[in-house]
Amino acid sequence: NAGVTQTPKFQVLKTGQSMTLQCAQDMNHNSMYWYRQDPGMGLRLIYYSASEGTTDKGEVPNGYNVSRLNKREFSLRLESAAPSQTSVYFCASGYLNSPLHFGNGTRLTVT
């Protein structure tokens, strides 16, 4: 019973490199989300997708792009990584007005 699967679990990038974080859910949820979490702060919403084919900015979208590839998959791309993007990234999915199910997180370090 996979739930929400994120890859990779860990990543180290140099400043200016690009990468894509992958997320897939097998629960047929309409909505998917990307959050980042930094020490002393809660989760901050980067982008979300209320349904297949739509994406919207959250609280901290700058420096990121997303793609809702299909109902199952929602990817997050860093085109030119910066040290300020060092963080733990969580993907989540759910139905409208229902609780979220989270992936295990991706720990990203940008040097």
Add this chain to the structure above:
Amino acid sequence: RKEVEQDPGPFNVPEGATVAFNCTYSNSASQSFFWYRQDCRKEPKLLMSVYSSGNEDGRFTAQLNRASQYISLLIRDSKLSDSATYLCVVNIVTYNQGGKLIFGQGTELSVKP
């Protein structure tokens, strides 16, 4: 002003104590509310949903006051295993953007023997 604000914490309490967490939200379009628990930077896990009439699950009681835009979580008879960070979550729904779930910054609880 952040859309969801929580007590800054940390809360350090002895076993058996009662502890209350408070949360306020600023967006009146908020439609649903939750408390999550997070251990050691692992993924957050749902503790309980918060209903308008208030709800209880064992030692945990959640309250919602829509007029004051305020949510609370009460933990009675706290256990060592309750030590974690507690996150208040608000679902803000707009007709053209669906729902987005916004988290408070979290309140850390440490229960001591």
